[in-house]
Amino acid sequence: MSSDQITILQDQAIALLKQLIATPSFSKEEDQTAAILEQFLQQNNIKANRHLHNVWAVNKHFDPAKRTIILNSHHDTVKPNKGYTLDPFMPIEKEGKLFGLGSNDAGGPLVSLITTFLYYNDRTDLKYNLLLVASSEEEISGRNGIEALLPALAENQPHIVIDSGIVGEPTQMQMAVAERGLMVLDCLSHGKAGHAAREEGENAIYKALADIEWFRNYRFSKVSDLLGPVKMSVTVIETDNKAHNVVPAQCKFVVDVRVNELYTFEEVLEVIRTQVQCEVQPRSTRLRSTSIALDHPLTRAGIALNRSYYGSPTTSDKALMPFQTLKMGPGDSARSHTADEFIYVEEIREGIQLYIQLLNQVL
Numbered sequence: 001m002s003s004d005q006i007t008i009l010q011d012q013a014i015a016l017l018k019q020l021i022a023t024p025s026f027s028k029e030e031d032q033t034a035a036i037l038e039q040f041l042q043q044n045n046i047k048a049n050r051h052l053h054n055v056w057a058v059n060k061h062f063d064p065a066k067r068t069i070i071l072n073s074h075h076d077t078v079k080p081n082k083g084y085t086l087d088p089f090m091p092i093e094k095e096g097k098l099f100g101l102g103s104n105d106a107g108g109p110l111v112s113l114i115t116t117f118l119y120y121n122d123r124t125d126l127k128y129n130l131l132l133v134a135s136s137e138e139e140i141s142g143r144n145g146i147e148a149l150l151p152a153l154a155e156n157q158p159h160i161v162i163d164s165g166i167v168g169e170p171t172q173m174q175m176a177v178a179e180r181g182l183m184v185l186d187c188l189s190h191g192k193a194g195h196a197a198r199e200e201g202e203n204a205i206y207k208a209l210a211d212i213e214w215f216r217n218y219r220f221s222k223v224s225d226l227l228g229p230v231k232m233s234v235t236v237i238e239t240d241n242k243a244h245n246v247v248p249a250q251c252k253f254v255v256d257v258r259v260n261e262l263y264t265f266e267e268v269l270e271v272i273r274t275q276v277q278c279e280v281q282p283r284s285t286r287l288r289s290t291s292i293a294l295d296h297p298l299t300r301a302g303i304a305l306n307r308s309y310y311g312s313p314t315t316s317d318k319a320l321m322p323f324q325t326l327k328m329g330p331g332d333s334a335r336s337h338t339a340d341e342f343i344y345v346e347e348i349r350e351g352i353q354l355y356i357q358l359l360n361q362v363l
Helices: 003-021 032-044 103-122 145-156 204-217 264-276 299-304 344-359
Strands: 050-051 054-057 069-073 090-095 098-099 129-135 160-165 174-180 181-190 231-238 250-259 280-281 309-312 323-326 342-344
Touching: 003 032, 003 098, 003 103, 003 344, 032 103, 032 129, 050 145, 054 145, 069 103, 098 181, 098 344, 103 129, 103 299, 103 342, 103 344, 129 145, 160 299, 174 250, 174 299, 181 204, 181 264, 204 231, 250 264, 264 280, 299 309, 299 323, 299 344
Parallel strands: 069 129, 069 160, 160 323, 174 309
Antiparallel strands: 050 054, 054 129, 090 098, 098 342, 174 323, 181 250, 181 280, 231 250
């Protein structure tokens, strides 16, 4: 494919992103952007498939004898925060920036991966098949996004055997080779109700404070070179009691636990439960820590392109994939969920080029 043809694909990607920005796609409400993506693929002579609000396609010359690399990013967004000064649904291109909700997270990575898929779609000599997935509900770690699609593909498309993949998130096209797991704990401390004016009851808040202090100060011994230590943060505290003169019988608090790749959730939970008095219940153990080997073909290809690698503190759909994936994409995570979100147009153009250069070494 000539440089002129690649430029046409890049222009097409930017036009698609503007269309996505102009279309609200909050998590669980992505039906309109799913339709836009289906139409875009069909206009490019690609058979688009739909499962819930997830849109997927395989390359034209798919070979069941070959394993598959998934190219994934999401098309849902958070809701705009109150700091916006621009219309979040008006794609404005100014001074090299493209403004709009979801432009950076993760519209830029998504359209760049779609364009990369188009670049390879007609090739007959690929070593791997390609599976393109524009997933939903990523921003809320919803169960109807990639977590629903992958089992559906395994059941209904058993010839698609996924080997590994690229997850498009804004990383400035550097390589997030590891990602912290997220486990949210609901904790409940028990006391005994009594009148605050008399020496009655057992204050559940004071019991909770002792456990909260433990969460604040405890340090797990295994520290990851990529992700650092396990991090625990108490983020919510409340009681059902709202009367000023009643000693509360219960105190609830929430702990945000970010787990490195050296521990399982079960190991972390075991330590916590032996050290605190409160009841501890994880909301979910789905979003586990993940990593991709530095000698994996995708990672080696990135290193050959002078891409740096690091451990990401934030979670993504990468956590829900039972195979090795490289998180990498145009844009900057520091801009995600900010007012007047934007991505540089040149970041998209460069991202497409780098995706292609990386995959050229693998495919």
